[in-house]
Structures are given as structure tokens and as C-alpha cells.
Amino acid sequence: MIKSIIRGTGKFVPPNLVTNQDLEKFMDTSDEWIQKRTGIKQRYWISEDSPMGASDLGFEAAKQALDAAGWTAEDLDFIIFATLSPDIMFPGGGCLLAAKLGLNSTPTLDIRQQCTGFLYGFATADAYIKSGLAKKVLLVGGEVHSSGLDKSTRGRDVTVIFGDGAAATCIEGVDNEERVGLLASVLHTDGNYAASLMTELPASNLFNRNPPGLPLDDPRYFPVMDGPSIFKKAVRLLPKVTHEVLEKAGIKLDQIDLVVPHQANKRINQAFGQFLKLEDDKIFHNIEKYGNTTAASIPLALHEAIEQGRTGKSGETVLFVALGAGLTWGAAIYRFF
Numbered sequence: 001m002i003k004s005i006i007r008g009t010g011k012f013v014p015p016n017l018v019t020n021q022d023l024e025k026f027m028d029t030s031d032e033w034i035q036k037r038t039g040i041k042q043r044y045w046i047s048e049d050s051p052m053g054a055s056d057l058g059f060e061a062a063k064q065a066l067d068a069a070g071w072t073a074e075d076l077d078f079i080i081f082a083t084l085s086p087d088i089m090f091p092g093g094g095c096l097l098a099a100k101l102g103l104n105s106t107p108t109l110d111i112r113q114q115c116t117g118f119l120y121g122f123a124t125a126d127a128y129i130k131s132g133l134a135k136k137v138l139l140v141g142g143e144v145h146s147s148g149l150d151k152s153t154r155g156r157d158v159t160v161i162f163g164d165g166a167a168a169t170c171i172e173g174v175d176n177e178e179r180v181g182l183l184a185s186v187l188h189t190d191g192n193y194a195a196s197l198m199t200e201l202p203a204s205n206l207f208n209r210n211p212p213g214l215p216l217d218d219p220r221y222f223p224v225m226d227g228p229s230i231f232k233k234a235v236r237l238l239p240k241v242t243h244e245v246l247e248k249a250g251i252k253l254d255q256i257d258l259v260v261p262h263q264a265n266k267r268i269n270q271a272f273g274q275f276l277k278l279e280d281d282k283i284f285h286n287i288e289k290y291g292n293t294t295a296a297s298i299p300l301a302l303h304e305a306i307e308q309g310r311t312g313k314s315g316e317t318v319l320f321v322a323l324g325a326g327l328t329w330g331a332a333i334y335r336f337f
């Protein structure tokens with residue numbers, strides 16, 4: 001039976017490090033507040049002198065993942081690009097990334113599922129692989145949040161938590177009878193909560209998508225978030241979807257060696273751990289270094305977890321779990337080959 005196996009991973013963040021103290025210079029916030037409420041100490045943002053798009057960051061991560069897999073771009077038969085911050089309105093980042101990789105006919109697919117982009121992407125890659133539509137898939141999550149954040153005090157609840165970054169995963173269909181690869185995944189959406197975390201403008205549902213002389217004092221040009229409501233949803237739904245995916249995979253929580261969750265807020269992931277009675281060393285955290293990189297967050301954490309030897313050995317089982325704008329949420333269980 002065909003299994004979806006991760007062959008290589010890669011990550012890239014722009015070089016411009018932005019500490020909490022840097023944010024204090026242009027908005028009413030404090031390192032103490034940010035660390036206490038979110039666990040974040042710093043993040044990386046693109047800089048004015050070297051602007052980059054999500055596909056540029058994704059390109060760097062993709063090169064690393066391809067090297068790690070021992071593949072060239074020409075080996076790929078499908079590319080999935082997950083982002084909420086595409087370089088431009090259209091075409092999608094997958095098209096731009098494929099061109100940067102020197103490809104001109106490899107199919108690409110963009111996924112707009114925010115923080116669950118990697119989960120939707122992995123499930124999609126798995127479905128393509130199992131249906132025979134693809135064998136070697138590149139899954140990239142990349143975000144440039146910083147160019148669209150409200151850097152005044154009005155936007156502080158949102159702006160302090162987001163970082164730019166990308167990560168990539170090479171996934172291959174392998175014929176194997178063992179219980180390896182993506183064992184199960186569960187995905188959900190509830191669009192009734194779309195307004196809990198969104199950027200409203202520019203909007204194609206308006207007669208004039210881009211009104212002349214964009215009024216940048218209008219907060220609808222920037223992401224707004226009902227943080228406490230999302231927080232409560234996350235703490236309730238992440239354990240629930242974990243039970244769903246465990247049941248689907250037919251395995252018990254104590255068979256999970258490491259949880260690699262979406263890095264939205266360290267407190268959310270700690271509360272998740274407490275709810276499921278998991279030791280803290282069973283949950284991987286790197287939000288303190290990168291903030292929330294949305295679609296890049298899980299693969300970036302996975303990359304670092306492998307790099308640090310926290311997971312990646314044959315037979316080890318990881319749980320991916322995420323909730324974000326949409327609302328979208330889900331979980332997946334992966335066992336290393």
C-alpha cells in the first residue's frame with residue numbers, strides 16, 4: 001500500500017530580527033506583556049531595503065528540503081503552496097515558486113487555509129499520492145505578515161504575535177506494508193467565525209476593490225482578531241481534534257512521541273498539554289524565536305525538532321495540530337519511516 005513519507009525538510013526566515021524591545025519603539029507595548037501573554041521574545045520580519053514575498057522565502061526553504069531529500073526540482077510532480085499572505089493578489093504563490101525553481105509545467109496548487117495550511121497541504125499531498133496523481137510532492141508554507149500589519153498601538157494585539165518565515169517538506173509515495181507515513185488526518189472549517197481573525201480589505205466583494213487613495217487609517221486594511229475568543233476555541237478544539245485523529249489512526253495518545261503544534265501562543269499549547277495530561281517535553285515549542293508564522297509554523301517546528309534530534313527516527317510518531325483563521329483546525333499523525 002502506498003504511504004506518504006517525508007523525505008526532507010527546510011526552513012527560511014528573513015535576516016531582519018525584530019525583538020520585543022524593537023516593537024516598544026513604535027507602539028505602546030512591552031517585552032514583559034508580550035512574553036507573559038504569548039511567550040514570544042522575537043520574530044523575523046522582511047526589511048524595507050530587501051523586500052521579499054512569501055514565494056521568495058518559500059523558495060529558500062524549498063531548496064533546502066530538496067537537498068535534504070536528495071531531489072532536484074525536476075523530480076517533483078506536484079507543488080502545494082500554503083499561505084495567507086500571497087506575494088500578489090494573483091497568480092498564486094505556487095506558480096511563482098515553481099518559476100523560481102526553474103519549472104515551467106509542473107502542476108501547482110495554492111492553499112488558503114491560514115494556520116492549518118500545512119495540515120490541509122499534507123492531507124492534499126497524501127490524497128494526490130494515494131490516488132496516483134503524484135509521487136513526489138513539495139509542500140511549502142510561507143508567510144510575509146509584516147508588510148500588512150498595523151504597526152500603531154491600535155494593532156498591537158495582532159502585530160506583536162506574527163513573524164515572517166517559510167518551511168518546506170518533500171513528501172514521497174512509497175509502497176510499504178508497515179504502519180508508517182501519514183497515518184490519519186482530520187480537517188474542519190467553521191466559516192461562521194471568519195471575522196474572528198481576518199484582513200478585510202482590499203476585497204473583491206466590493207464594487208471598487210481598491211478605492212483611490214487608500215485610507216490607511218482605516219483598520220479594515222489590517223488584520224483584526226478577536227484573540228480571547230480564538231484562544232478559548234483553540235483550547236477546546238485542539239484536544240478534541242486530537243482525540244478524533246487518534247481514533248482515526250487507531251492509536252493511543254501515549255504512542256505519540258512528540259506533539260508538533262501550530263505555534264500561535266505558547267499558553268495555548270501549554271493549556272493543550274495540560275488538558276491532555278502531556279509532559280511539557282512532549283510538546284515542541286519554538287514560538288519564542290519566530291512568533292506565529294502561520295502556514296510555515298508546523299513545518300518550521302518540524303524541521304527544528306528533527307534538527308535538534310527531538311524526533312525523526314524510524315518508527316517515531318508525531319502529532320501535528322493547529323487552529324487558525326477561518327476558523328480552520330485539524331490534526332494529523334505521522335510516523336517516521
Ligand SMILES: CC(C)(COP(=O)(O)OP(=O)(O)OC[C@H]1O[C@@H](n2cnc3c(N)ncnc32)[C@H](O)[C@@H]1OP(=O)(O)O)[C@@H](O)C(=O)NCCC(=O)NCCS
Nearest residue numbers: 029030033037115156157160227228230231264265323324
Ligand atoms: C492575542 C492574545 C495574545 C491576547 O492575550 P489576552 O491575554 O487574551 O489579552 P486581551 O486581548 O484580553 O488583552 C488584555 C489587555 O492587554 C492589552 N493589550 C493587547 N495587546 C497588547 C500588547 N501587544 N501590548 C500591551 N498590551 C496589550 C489589551 O488592550 C487589554 O487591555 P485592557 O485590559 O486595558 O482592555 C491572545 O488572546 C491569543 O493568543 N489569542 C489567540 C490567538 C490565536 O491563536 N490566533 C489564531 C491563530 S493565528
